[in-house]
Amino acid sequence: MFDVLTSMSNPAQHLGLLLIDFQDPFLNAMPDRERLLKRTSFAVEAASLLGCSIALTEQLPEKLGNTTAELKQILPEHTPVFDKSAFSAMEAEGLNRWIESNQIDHLLLIGIETSICIYQTAIQALGENVGVTLLSDCISERRCEDREPVLKQLLSMDAHVLPSETIFYSLIGSAEHPQFREFTQIVKRYS
Helix, strand or coil: CHHHHHHCCCHHHHEEEEEECCEHHHHCCCCCHHHHHHHHHHHHHHHHHHCCEEEEEEECHHHHCCECHHHHCCCCCCCCEEEECCCCHHHCCCHHHHHHHCCCCEEEEEEECHHHHHHHHHHHHHHCCCEEEEEEEEEECCCHHHHHHHHHHHHHCCCEEECHHHHHHHHHCCCCCCCHHHHHHHHHHCC
16 A cells, blocks of 8 residues: 555545444444544544545435434535445445546445445455555444454455544644644644
């Protein structure tokens, strides 16, 4: 991932931030709901500032509802929403078209649930030659003991797992970046 970041003049334009299933029935089952929403809000605002493409999925929204209002209010206007019934977000109709049309070659995955939808999305994306980084502070699962074996398996398959600040500071690169000051305000807001 870092080779990708350092070899491009504007690496953010080739990154896609994909929010997976931030719906209240799932969020309410997470033991760290508030922390997850806070860190996800940071990632959304940082990605938006840096020009990353952003999209989200919703699992069976007709039964489980839409993305939580707490995130909807900070998402950029016209953020694409892809409905899905499969656990892998890569199966959502239109998602592959979004990846291709935005020239995304690396996905930043965040959401619920690490051991199910995040895992299956990562495996399928890697199989389709799309790089994957899980933002470790922006994913969650009902059972904490599920996290470690899932992340170990994904790491062995060439996925990356890093905190969101590590990724976005890497994209900023230095205090000379034109958006550094605005970025640090986002960091402070969500610290």
